[in-house]
Amino acid sequence: MPRPDSARTWLRWPETAGNPLAYGADYNPDQWPREVWDEDVALMREAGVNVVSLAIFSWARIQPSAGTWDWAWLDDAMDLLHRNGIGVDLATATASPPPWLTTAHPEVLPVTRTGETLWPGARQHWRPTSPVFREHALRLVEAVATRYAEHPALVAWHVNNELGCHNVYDYSDDAARAFRTWLEARYGTVDALNDAWGTAFWSQRYGALDEVLPPRVAASHPNPTQQLDFKRFSSDALRDHLRAEREVLRRLTPGVPVTTNFMVMGETRGMNYAEWAPEVDFVSNDHYTHPGPQSHDELSFSANLTGNLAGGRPWFLMEHATSAVNWQPVNVAKKPGALVRDSLTHVAHGADAVCFFQWRQSSAGAEKYHSGMVPHAGRDSSVFREVVRLGGELRDLAPVVGAHRAPARVAVLFDWTSWWASEQDSHPSDRLRYRAEALDWYSALLAAGVRADVVPTGAPLTGYAVVVAPVLHVVPQALADELTAYVAGGGHLVTTYFSGVVDEHDHAWLGGYPGPLRDLLGIRVEELEPLLDDETVTLDDGTVGTLWSERVDVTDDAVEVLARYAGGDLDGRAAVTRRRVGSAAGGDAGVDGGGSGGSATYVSTRLGVDGLRPVLTAVLDGAGVTSELPQEVRGRVELAVRATEADAFWFLVNRTAEAVEVAVDGDVLLGERGQGATGPLVLGPRGVAVLRRAAR
Ligand code: GLA
Ligand code: GLA
Numbered sequence: 001m002p003r004p005d006s007a008r009t010w011l012r013w014p015e016t017a018g019n020p021l022a023y024g025a026d027y028n029p030d031q032w033p034r035e036v037w038d039e040d041v042a043l044m045r046e047a048g049v050n051v052v053s054l055a056i057f058s059w060a061r062i063q064p065s066a067g068t069w070d071w072a073w074l075d076d077a078m079d080l081l082h083r084n085g086i087g088v089d090l091a092t093a094t095a096s097p098p099p100w101l102t103t104a105h106p107e108v109l110p111v112t113r114t115g116e117t118l119w120p121g122a123r124q125h126w127r128p129t130s131p132v133f134r135e136h137a138l139r140l141v142e143a144v145a146t147r148y149a150e151h152p153a154l155v156a157w158h159v160n161n162e163l164g165c166h167n168v169y170d171y172s173d174d175a176a177r178a179f180r181t182w183l184e185a186r187y188g189t190v191d192a193l194n195d196a197w198g199t200a201f202w203s204q205r206y207g208a209l210d211e212v213l214p215p216r217v218a219a220s221h222p223n224p225t226q227q228l229d230f231k232r233f234s235s236d237a238l239r240d241h242l243r244a245e246r247e248v249l250r251r252l253t254p255g256v257p258v259t260t261n262f263m264v265m266g267e268t269r270g271m272n273y274a275e276w277a278p279e280v281d282f283v284s285n286d287h288y289t290h291p292g293p294q295s296h297d298e299l300s301f302s303a304n305l306t307g308n309l310a311g312g313r314p315w316f317l318m319e320h321a322t323s324a325v326n327w328q329p330v331n332v333a334k335k336p337g338a339l340v341r342d343s344l345t346h347v348a349h350g351a352d353a354v355c356f357f358q359w360r361q362s363s364a365g366a367e368k369y370h371s372g373m374v375p376h377a378g379r380d381s382s383v384f385r386e387v388v389r390l391g392g393e394l395r396d397l398a399p400v401v402g403a404h405r406a407p408a409r410v411a412v413l414f415d416w417t418s419w420w421a422s423e424q425d426s427h428p429s430d431r432l433r434y435r436a437e438a439l440d441w442y443s444a445l446l447a448a449g450v451r452a453d454v455v456p457t458g459a460p461l462t463g464y465a466v467v468v469a470p471v472l473h474v475v476p477q478a479l480a481d482e483l484t485a486y487v488a489g490g491g492h493l494v495t496t497y498f499s500g501v502v503d504e505h506d507h508a509w510l511g512g513y514p515g516p517l518r519d520l521l522g523i524r525v526e527e528l529e530p531l532l533d534d535e536t537v538t539l540d541d542g543t544v545g546t547l548w549s550e551r552v553d554v555t556d557d558a559v560e561v562l563a564r565y566a567g568g569d570l571d572g573r574a575a576v577t578r579r580r581v582g583s584a585a586g587g588d589a590g591v592d593g594g595g596s597g598g599s600a601t602y603v604s605t606r607l608g609v610d611g612l613r614p615v616l617t618a619v620l621d622g623a624g625v626t627s628e629l630p631q632e633v634r635g636r637v638e639l640a641v642r643a644t645e646a647d648a649f650w651f652l653v654n655r656t657a658e659a660v661e662v663a664v665d666g667d668v669l670l671g672e673r674g675q676g677a678t679g680p681l682v683l684g685p686r687g688v689a690v691l692r693r694a695a696r
Contacts, residue, residue, distance in 0.1 A: 019050050020401040021394045022353030024086070025373050026319065027052035029077045030061045031362055037077065040360060041084040043374060047384070048391025049086060052359060053318065054078070055144075056091040056161045057123065060098035063140060071147055082153035089259075089318075090154055092144055092245050094137040095161035096123035101136055108133040111172040114217045122366070124166040128237040129178035134244060141245050145252040157253070158318075159245045159260040162286060163238045168270035170234070171214045180209050182233045196505045197225040221426040225506045231420045235272045242279055257281035261318040264306045266290055266298065267435065272416040274456035277309040284316035286357070288325055289342065291332050294609075296655060297443045300345055300638060304442075305414055305454040307350030312405040314352035317343075322356055322383050323371035331369065337686035339386045340393065341653060344670075344688040347397065348640035348651030350405045354394060396670050397690060400649050403642035408451040409625050412442055413469040415457040421506055422473035422498060429530035431547055437470040437496060437606065444612040446655065449627035449634025450620060451641065465623040466492045472499040472517075474506070480516030487520060487581050487598035492623040494601040494615070495521070497548045498528070513550075514602070521602045522556025522579035529570070537605055539563040539575050541614050545605025552577065552604050562601070562618055576615050577602045578622075599623075629662070636660050637683065643695050650691040654683040666691030 024044070029037050044052075055062065055074060063069055081088055102109060102120045108130045110118045118125050126133045137160075148154050187193040190209050199205045204223055206212055215222035215230050246258045262273050262285045277283055285306040289295045306315055322339050324331040334342070343354045361372035368376075375383045419434040438454075445452045445468075453464075457479065461467050467486065472479075472495050480500070487493050500514025509515025512524035529549045531537065537545040541563045552574045554561065563576040582597035601619055603612075620626070627634050637660055638653040649669070654660050663680040671689025674682045681689045 019048055019391070019395045020398045021347070022051045022087075022316065022355065023047075023391055023394050024049045024051040025053070025356040025359040026056055027054050027077075027081075027359045028057065028362070030055075030058050030073060031364070032360065034076075036360075037080060040374075041080055041086065043379060043384075044086055044359070045084060047373065047388050048395060049359075049373075051087045051089055051155060051353070051355065052081065053089040053091060053158050053355065054081070055093045056158065057093070057096050058091070059093045059096060059140060060100075062093055062144070063098065065100050066104070069143060074147075078148065078151050078153045082151070086153070087155035088151075088153040089156045089158045090144065090148055091158040092137075092141045092160060092249070094140055094159075094245065097126050097133065097136070105132045105136075107174075108136075110167050110170040111175075113169070113171045113215070115171070118167070122166070124162075126167060127170045127172050127174050128164075128167060128234070128241050129170065129172075129174045131174070134241070137241075138244060138248055141248045142252070145249050149253045149256075154253075154256060156282075157249045157256055157258045159242055159249075159258060162261055162263055163242060164235075164271045165263065165268075168234050168238060169230075171216050175214050175237075176212075178237060179214055179230065179233050180212055182236065183212060183229065184209055186229070197223050197229075198505070198507060199223070224421075224424055224426065227424055228417075228421055228506050231270070232272070232417075234270060235275065235416075238271060239276055239279060242276070246279065259284040259316060259318075261286045262306065262309075264302045264309070266302075269416070269419055269435075273309055274416060274458060277311075282314075282316055283310040284318040284353075286319035287317065287346070288319075288321055290328065291330075294439055294443055296341075296345070297446055298439055299342055300349065300446070300640075300653075301439055301442045301454055303346045303349035303351065304452070304640075305456070307405045308453055308455045308459065310350065312350070312407065314402060314404070315350055316353040316355070317346045317351040318353070318355050319357040320346070320355075321371050322373055322387060323375070324369065326367050326370040333371075335657070335686065337684065339383070340390050341686040341688055343390055344393070344651065344690075345638075345640075345653050347394075347400065348638075348642070348653060348688070350642060352401050354390070393670055399647070399669065399692065400642055400690070403644045403647070403649055405453070406641035406643040406648060407463055408453045409464060409623075410445060410450055410452040410466040410468070410620075411459075411461060411464040412438060412445070412452050412454045413457055413461075413467055413472065414438060414454055415469075415472060415474065417457075417504070418471060418473040421502060422471050424506075428498075428528045429547065431530070431533070432471070432498065434471050434473075440607075440609050440612060441468045441470050441494075441616075443609040444616050446638055447609065447613070447635045448616060448620065449629040449637070449639070450625060451628065451639055461486050461491065462489065464491065465625050466494070466619055468494045469499065470496050472496075473501055474504060475500045475502075475509075475514070475516055476504040477516055480520070483517065484520050487600050490582060490596050490598045492599045492601070492619055493520070494603065494619055496603045497550055497605060499602075517600075518555070520579070520581075521577065521600045522554060522559040523574070523577055523602055524553045524555050525550045525604070526553065527551040537568060537570065537575070538566050539605075540566040543607055543611035543614065545575070545607055545611070547606040548604070549575075550604040552602070562615055575604050578618065630664065633660055633662050637662055646695055648693045648695045650693055652681065652683060652689045652691070654685065654687045657685045659684050659687070662689070664691060666693035
């Protein structure tokens, strides 16, 4: 089935919904007495809810024993929702196996790297590679799909739930068998595996594939390539499960789109979603914020990456929180305005759906302190009032539905393999955080008021004037060739410390770092010099580096040193460099003039959001990239743009807790202008406005 293009076509809304943007939540009626359901749908209508995800954790209720099925309650819930104009994203319900199954088949339970079994009692206690689990899960999918294939409330299928949230790494014997099969497909022979894994080291040479195990807890650091391949395998194993459920659904209901909710957020890293996105009919994502200075930037980063995983097409925000969650050390309530701003920031980055976990806050169970659309306090609460307000604002955004992301001129490259490999054990520093460095660049771009796309490696780069590739640790020759061609074509590349260090097998490139990017950058790094927690390095422009430093030699005359280490053992050595390429290297039409030549910039230490400003300014100026926002609001307001053939929709998001005025023209879809409605847009604290302007 082709991937649908817009919400208008990919979801068959009930006639009465009245809102082309999807709005709703996970709905768990099986946790409540029947009489509560009637109040639920009445409140859903009041809030403008038009979709719910149903039955996500209902396996034990639907199939109370191996041979019995209980559909009456679910029929009733589906019918009730349909009568009230609410569509259903129906779960396959396979996320949490019921006690009868794990009692009869304890061999489906996952095993940790130390050999402990993860027992039932929570959720998602299943091995992705268990044939027994797979058989029971697909039987359930088949039963649910057969039962509801023709139900008029059904708008989409929701495979499992957050695949890999708790069970991505399973070290069981099933996993060992499946890992060997996966390795055989990847390497063909045990000799090829020995070469790729570098098993000459520490007497690890395998005589046959059946000697290979997952990287279980060992006496010292397990083989790094074995670890990296196990990460690749584990992502693939869950993707196989997704495919298996999807195939049942496509066979039984070929016209109903299938999704599964990704977790593009924070430090959730086990699933390579760039490789998963082509498997679903529409991308959906869950996102939860963590408190801290970059909390909202991280939301924007994740939404942005999700939109680009969807190829710029609309996507579905399947879950976020109206207020607090229950699983952080301290679960803070959302600040005033944050519920609406968070939701609309996702829409700004391409979401055509705004859904929450969950509709009604549970009164029992591990998530009873997790917020919902209807909190414990009930309808008479500020959360529910905000929920109703948001429902109204989403109706005002009807014209946006179906609009794609308007590409930016700057890309931040996001590479799952580099994320996984750069943070493995036995490295120069265990303090390095791949995503934190990427987020710093994104925050620095937001601070400069410059729009960027967060794109996975493999996405086309040619349209971008600037590509920032932070900690691009794993650089196979083909990626080096792609980046070299990009710069030769006039692109401006930036990369950082610990990039270009290893190939796809996690073998170090020899002759100096950054390996196959050395000539492109015109530098050679002889030694990595990570910093202790209380150590810093100062550069001659006054910026301060933490975490990392490197002994950089400049090897090319076309390299300009943008900043040097000042003081300390690296005193006077290059810290930030830029090599001009093509006509930019030739003089007149130099990089600073925004000429047609490209450039390759290297940053050898961690500068942090503020410290990145000088190098970012140099790169953006060199590439001729400027902010689209008025000077006075840059940094205080985030701009994201969605577009159709005719219209460009400008989303202006107040990044601060104070009101901001923005002098931009366009028809106001959402928000207010001052001075008798003709003046600048007035964004309240954490406010969002949306303008309709002519597409360029
Ligand atoms: C995940 C799950 C939900 C719920 C939320 C709580 O996103 O999918 O079922 O547990 O977390 O934040
Ligand atoms: C010990 C071991 C060596 C090597 C070093 C590394 O001394 O005997 O094989 O692992 O540690 O520091």
